[in-house]
Amino acid sequence: MADGRTELTGALGGYLDALAAPSAEVRRVMEDNRxxxxxxxxxxxxxxxLLAVLVAASGGRRVLxxxxxxxxxxxxxxxxLAGDGRxxxxxxxxxxxDRAERWFARAGLADRVRVLRGPAADTLPGLPDGAYDLCxxxxxxxxxxGYLDHAVRLVRPGGFVVADNILYGGEVVAARPGPEAAALLEFTRTAIDHPRLRTVALGIGDGITLSVVRDAPGGG
Ligand SMILES: C[S@@+](CC[C@H](N)C(=O)[O-])C[C@H]1O[C@@H](n2cnc3c(N)ncnc32)[C@H](O)[C@@H]1O
Structure with missing residues (x-):
C-alpha cells in the first residue's frame, strides 16, 4: 500500500521471522549465548x-x-562471502x-574472519581506502x-554501508531523546543527506540505514 504500513506483529511477524531463518551456525551462536x-x-x-544478500550483491571479497x-x-x-572473501x-x-574468536574457530570460519581489537576509532584510520565492499x-x-566518515573512505564506490539501531527502541521520537538517541538522529540525518551516499532508512529490527557509496565528485 502506498499510504500505509502493514503491522508486522503476531502471525505476520512470525511468518517473516520464519522466512529469515538463520543457518545452523547462526542459530547455534545465538542459542549458546541466549x-x-x-x-x-x-x-x-x-x-x-539482508547483510548476507548485500555481501553477495557486492561481490563479497572484503567486508568490514x-x-x-x-x-x-x-x-x-x-x-x-565469496570463496576468497574476508x-x-x-x-x-x-x-x-576472545569469545568471538573461539566461536569462529569452532564454526570453521577462522580463516575468513579477522578480529581487530581495540576502540574502532583507533583501528579505522589504519585501514586502506576503498578496500571494502560493505561496512x-x-x-x-x-x-x-565518525564511523560513517571512515566508511565513506573505506568502502569502494558502489559498495554498501549499513547501520543498525537507528530507531533506538523508539527513543528517537521521544520529546527528549537521550544522548545515544540524539547521536543516532544526527547520524541518520547525515547519512540521508550525505553527498557521497544514497541512503534509505528502513524499519527492519531496530531500524537501519542502508547506503550505497557514490563516486567521489569528479570521479565519474
Ligand atoms: C550491538 S553489539 C554488536 C553486535 C554484533 N554486530 C552481532 O550482531 O553479533 C556492539 C559491540 O560493539 C562493541 N563496541 C562498543 N564500543 C566500541 C568501540 N568504540 N569500538 C569497537 N567496538 C565497540 C561492544 O563491546 C559490543 O560488543
Missing part, C-alpha cells in the same frame, strides 16, 4: 539475512564490521573478542558519525 547479559545486542535475523560482540552478524556475513570485524572489549556499523552510538 543468557548473556548483552544478548539483546544480537543482530536481528531479518537484518542478518564495527562491533563484533560474540559474532552473530559476523557469522551471517562470513557465510555469504571479514575484518572490530571489537573494543577483549573478553568478547556494517553496529557499535557505540556516539561513535556512529
Amino acid at each position: 543468557d548473556d547479559p548483552g544478548a539483546v545486542m544480537m543482530t536481528h535475523p531479518e537484518l542478518g539475512r 564490521e564495527v562491533g563484533t560482540y560474540l559474532g552473530i552478524s559476523a557469522t551471517w556475513i562470513a557465510q555469504a 571479514l575484518d570485524t572490530l571489537e573494543a572489549d577483549a573478553g568478547r573478542a 556494517y556499523i553496529d557499535a557505540d552510538k556516539p561513535g556512529y558519525l
Whole structure:
C-alpha cells in the first residue's frame, strides 16, 4: 500500500521471522549465548539475512564490521562471502573478542574472519581506502558519525554501508531523546543527506540505514 504500513506483529511477524531463518551456525551462536547479559545486542535475523544478500550483491571479497560482540552478524556475513572473501570485524572489549574468536574457530570460519581489537576509532584510520565492499556499523552510538566518515573512505564506490539501531527502541521520537538517541538522529540525518551516499532508512529490527557509496565528485 502506498499510504500505509502493514503491522508486522503476531502471525505476520512470525511468518517473516520464519522466512529469515538463520543457518545452523547462526542459530547455534545465538542459542549458546541466549543468557548473556548483552544478548539483546544480537543482530536481528531479518537484518542478518539482508547483510548476507548485500555481501553477495557486492561481490563479497572484503567486508568490514564495527562491533563484533560474540559474532552473530559476523557469522551471517562470513557465510555469504565469496570463496576468497574476508571479514575484518572490530571489537573494543577483549573478553568478547576472545569469545568471538573461539566461536569462529569452532564454526570453521577462522580463516575468513579477522578480529581487530581495540576502540574502532583507533583501528579505522589504519585501514586502506576503498578496500571494502560493505561496512556494517553496529557499535557505540556516539561513535556512529565518525564511523560513517571512515566508511565513506573505506568502502569502494558502489559498495554498501549499513547501520543498525537507528530507531533506538523508539527513543528517537521521544520529546527528549537521550544522548545515544540524539547521536543516532544526527547520524541518520547525515547519512540521508550525505553527498557521497544514497541512503534509505528502513524499519527492519531496530531500524537501519542502508547506503550505497557514490563516486567521489569528479570521479565519474
Ligand atoms: C550491538 S553489539 C554488536 C553486535 C554484533 N554486530 C552481532 O550482531 O553479533 C556492539 C559491540 O560493539 C562493541 N563496541 C562498543 N564500543 C566500541 C568501540 N568504540 N569500538 C569497537 N567496538 C565497540 C561492544 O563491546 C559490543 O560488543
